[in-house]
Amino acid sequence: MYRYDEFDHDFVQARVAQFRDQVERRVGGELTEDQFKPLRLQNGVYLQLHAYMLRIAVPYGTLNGRQMRRLADIARRYDRGYGHFTTRQNLQFNWPKLSDIPDILSELAEVEMHAIQTSGNCIRNVTADHFAGAAADEVDDPRPYAEILRQWSSLHPEFLFLPRKFKVAVTGADRDRAAIQVHDIGLQLKRDAAGRIGFAVYVGGGQGRTPMVAKKIRDFLPEEDLLSYCEAILRVYNLSGRRDNKYKARIKILVHETGAEEITRQVEEEWERIKDGVLRLPAEEVERIRAYFALPADLAPRAADPSLAASRAADPDFDAFVARNTHPHRVPGHVSVTVSLKAIGGTPGDATADQMDAVAAIAERFGHDEIRVSHEQNLILPHVAETDLRAVYDGLVAAELATANAGFITDIIACPGLDYCALANARSIPVAQRISQRFGDIARQREIGDLKIKISGCINACGHHHVGHIGILGVEKKGEEFYQISLGGSGDENAAIGEIIGRGFSTEEIVDAVETLVDTYLAHRSRPEESFLDTYRRLGQAPFKEALYGAA
Amino acid sequence: MSQKIITANNLGDGLVVFLDASGGWTTEIAESRIIGTGELDEALAYAKAQHDAQIVVEPYEIDVELHPDAGIPVPLRLRERIRAAKGPTVAYGEAELAERAALPTAASASR
Structure with a gap:
């Protein structure tokens, strides 16, 4: 690193x-x-x-x-x-x-950490695919570019007083695990026909009170132009982004109001002016940064571990964990492990000090000393040998971190909500906990399959409810908490903003409403492999609406 | 009928505090001063002066009802009830782990 x-x-x-x-x-x-x-x-x-x-x-x-x-x-x-x-x-x-x-x-x-630019109207911490540098399906590691962007954007004098905050995400694979299309700038690493590295550039995505999927303004930006192009985007935004209204100040509003074509023209015009200047990335500097992110030297291909199958067969809990919480690695004989911070009935994303220490110890011993934080509020051990999986699992069980639910209905994103946040209108955590308990049975979760529930306690959407397959937004109505449901959102490469299904539900009703939606999906899916999202996209709102509110 | 008290956050540790009858600040809502009829402007002016004196941050008034038995002020808004309770409505940290361990489904569901 x-x-x-x-x-x-x-x-x-x-x-x-x-x-x-x-x-x-x-x-x-x-x-x-x-x-x-x-x-x-x-x-x-x-x-x-x-x-x-x-x-x-x-x-x-x-x-x-x-x-x-x-x-x-x-x-x-x-x-x-x-x-x-x-x-x-x-x-x-x-x-x-x-x-x-x-x-x-x-x-x-x-220990080389800080809190700079984690708030305020500046370029925030650059995010990336949590399987970066490890995923089998990766074009290339996005982290060197995220680091280059971090160095460029840290205390960049021109961009410390932007109209509003600015978030950049980078993914290195076609499968978008970094939700780049709901960021101010989303970058997708790719290669051109000649094998050269570059980026598809998305601009103007975001959630909040006016959710937007980003527009692709460039299909292939050569690697060397990364900073000059981002600087051109920021410069257009800094000059023209609205400063009269906080709620219309993000770049998504500028792109929406000006039009993607015109914004693209302005960005390209500015870029033409500066692209051959100081911001052109020298190849040797890219290589220097890239060297920091090289695979661990001792991470060599290994033969498949024959004892793993036997160990899985002998222990259904371990088998469930391996099936769900491991991701294919680019080096044979290895996987990336998801350490779930979504214990059944727990607070999504919370970890105790002892649990942090336990993850550190496991990473140091079995994971080449690397840990990732995922935007889905889990931790990742990116490089684990299959031969060490059992030991890693046992360590996680001892630390109460082995919930085998990655990507399942109980792997819920929730913002801190009214339990902590000064902006919130309603609580998120207790709703997440009750849904998690309702669906806590692992067999039931397996039956339901991939399903992302995301919960926000106010319209600022820190809980990403707009891109939840089932999104839940907490509001305050006459002094009571109410929860509005939206369906069909997605933060991946087929990004979509969820659609509100109808009137909201009280605290008492909301978990039953979610269960009704899940039961409706199970009744209507064409086959067990058809996910909730695919079923919703095929059928639309009608059957879900009818199940929730009765026939019109 | 609702009554009013004054709340703020402490400057030093950020904790929730309430104006008390002696002009000080308390973390216990039970010790807060119930603002009498016609006293709100004076109380808010005092609280604002305490903000300006760098003792508390951004004071404001909230509506409360006196608990029928205990006589303790209970905020009308959930937000203020959560603030007055000195923490989230859910267990956190080690206490959360302990609470989860006691759940009937915990043994089978935690894996």
């Missing part, structure tokens, strides 16, 4: 020192909240319902055992013994004291 050079170290340390001074002046009464707020946000510090919240960047979701142990240590010493992994592949602590945050940031800097 990427290691800080001298410049990175100095830069992060200087930032910690600067923020320490700002916090001291705030606590000492020299800075007002109005003065301090933009400063704390630039360092990932929010004030939530119950306390301050610190959001720590995990660049493109990649970290090692030492970094994970440090997060666990901070959780224990400065927080309440746990952390929350988010859909932006970040980690949030829910209870830090303001005066402790400079120390926390200082300890993070020691």
Whole structure:
């Protein structure tokens, strides 16, 4: 993985020192909240319902055992013994004291982590496919490009006061596991006929109160032009994006109101001007960065493990885990393992300090010291030999992290909701927990198959409800929580925004409503292999609507 | 009939606090000052001054009802009831693990 050079170290340390001074002046009464707020946000510090919240960047979701142990240590010493992994592949602590945050940031800097640009109207942490560098279906590893984008966008003086926040995602495979089409810029790595690396460029996707699927504005951007083209996009947005209305300030609104063709023309025009300047990527610099992300040297092809089949046959729980929570690896004899943070009845994305330590230990011993955070709020061990699967599984069972539900109905994305968030209108976590319990039986989950439920506690859509196969949006109606259901959303390469099915449901009704939808799917699917999403796309809303609300 | 109290977050640790009868701030809603009729403007002005003095952050008034038996203020809005409860409505951290372990389905479903 990427290691800080001298410049990175100095830069992060200087930032910690600067923020320490700002916090001291705030606590000492020299800075007002109005003065301090933009400063704390630039360092990932929010004030939530119950306390301050610190959001720590995990660049493109990649970290090692030492970094994970440090997060666990901070959780224990400065927080309440746990952390929350988010859909932006970040980690949030829910209870830090303001005066402790400079120390926390200082300890993070020691392990090459920070909270810079995890908030505010700037380019946020760049996200990537959580199986990057490991997936069998990958064209190439997206992380070197995500790192190049990180270096370019960190404290980029022109883009620190954008009209609104800006999110970039990169995927290295045709199968989009990074939801690039619901990002401000989505980049899909590909090769041209000559085998050269480049990117399909998508712009103007996003969720929130005005969800949009991104428009593809370029089918193939050569590798060397990555930064100049992104700079051209940002420049067009920075100049023309709306600053008069916070809710219309994202680039998706600019693309929508101006038209993709005109935006493309403006971007290409600006790009022509700057493409041969300082931002052209030198091939040797790309190679230098790429070297950081090389496969572990000792990760060599292995013969299939004959004992694995026997071990699976002897233990149905282990078999279920291997069947569901492993992903094909590009090196024979290996897999990527999904460590589910979706225990039945648990809080999606939460991990205790002990669990973080356990994952770090397993990664160090069996996973070439690599861990990923997925945007679906799970952890990934990208490089595990099949011969070590049993030991990895046993370790995860001991840490209560072996729920065999990756991609199943209980693998729910949920935002913190009204239990933590100052913006929320309704709770998300208890709804996720009750749905998870209702469908907790593993045989039933297997029968249902792939089904993504995503829950947001307000229209800002941090829980990605717009792209849930079943999306749930919490609203407040006459002082009560209500939940609106949308169907047919998807965040993959066939991205779609879900459609609202009808009137909302009360807290008491919502789990039954989900069960009704699932039962309707099971009754109508053409064959067991037809997924919920495919069935919905074939049949449309009608049978689901009728099941929920009766015949019209 | 609803009454009003004043709430904010503490500057130092961010915790939820309520204005008490002595002009200080308490994390216990039971100790909060019930703002009498005609006193709201004065109470808010005081709270705003406490914000300006860098003691609390962004104070505001909330509607409460006095619990019929205990006389303790209970916020009308769920958001404020969750704030007053000092934490989420769900167990978290180690407590969540313990709670899950006690679930009847936990043994079979956790794997």
